[in-house]
Amino acid sequence: MAVVFEKTKALTDVKLHYCPGCAHGIVHRLVAEVLEEMGEVENAIACVPVGCAVFANNYFNFDAIQCAHGRAPATATGIKRVHPDKIVMTYQGDGDLASIGTCEIVHAAARGEKITTVFINNGIYGMTGGQMAPTTLPGMKATTAKAGRDPKINGNPLRVSEMLATLTGPAYIERVSVSTP
Numbered sequence: 466m467a468v469v470f471e472k473t474k475a476l477t478d479v480k481l482h483y484c485p486g487c488a489h490g491i492v493h494r495l496v497a498e499v500l501e502e503m504g505e506v507e508n509a510i511a512c513v514p515v516g517c518a519v520f521a522n523n524y525f526n527f528d529a530i531q532c533a534h535g536r537a538p539a540t541a542t543g544i545k546r547v548h549p550d551k552i553v554m555t556y557q558g559d560g561d562l563a564s565i566g567t568c569e570i571v572h573a574a575a576r577g578e579k580i581t582t583v584f585i586n587n588g589i590y591g592m593t594g595g596q597m598a599p600t601t602l603p604g605m606k607a608t609t610a611k612a613g614r615d616p617k618i619n620g621n622p623l624r625v626s627e628m629l630a631t632l633t634g635p636a637y638i639e640r641v642s643v644s645t646p
């Protein structure tokens with residue numbers, strides 16, 4: 466019988482445990498498939514920080530290192546400078562990248578580090594129970610904004626991609642949705 470579909474070898478066989486709608490499962494697979502297409506699975510190093518992103522260690526079938534909360538860009542900077550031939554990426558949630566780690570990503574971007582960042586903006590702190598994130602949209606509900614984010618009380622969300630795109634360092638920034646095929 467003809468094989469019509471094969472799971473990428475860049476993911477392990479461990480069953481995904483993520484909550485529906487968080488997007489990690491979809492993006493794990495996209496990252497893994499692209500690395501396989503590029504023939505770079507053996508050459509990749511993922512820097513995964515605190516948040517549900519850290520579980521990528523269970524699923525990515527390539528090297529990964531756990532970083533302190535928000536500090537994956539600093540870890541990736543060090544690894545890439547020591548191993549310039551490796552594909553070095555950070556894989557970060559919005560609580561991680563846009564809150565505790567805001568300065569790390571801004572300065573890594575400003576320096577133009579030769580790393581890739583995959584930023585999972587699901588508008589919420591997933592791991593800790595659905596608290597409001599810096600990217601939670603106005604009106605969007607969170608356990609710490611039960612009636613929805615009110616900019617008058619909670620401030621306005623950060624537009625991370627747009628903000629980083631004002632800098633000279635980044636080579637390429639794209640913001641996409643994974644909510645439809």
Ligand SMILES: Cc1ncc(C[n+]2csc(CCOP(=O)(O)OP(=O)(O)O)c2C)c(N)n1
Pocket residue numbers: 515516517518534557558559560561562565585587589590591592593598
């Ligand atoms: C220094 C420190 N501060 C706070 C926490 C609690 N904490 C764990 S995960 C997290 C945020 C996770 O949200 P996000 O980065 O959006 O990732 P998600 O779980 O949604 O993928 C926080 C605040 C912690 N573990 N360490």
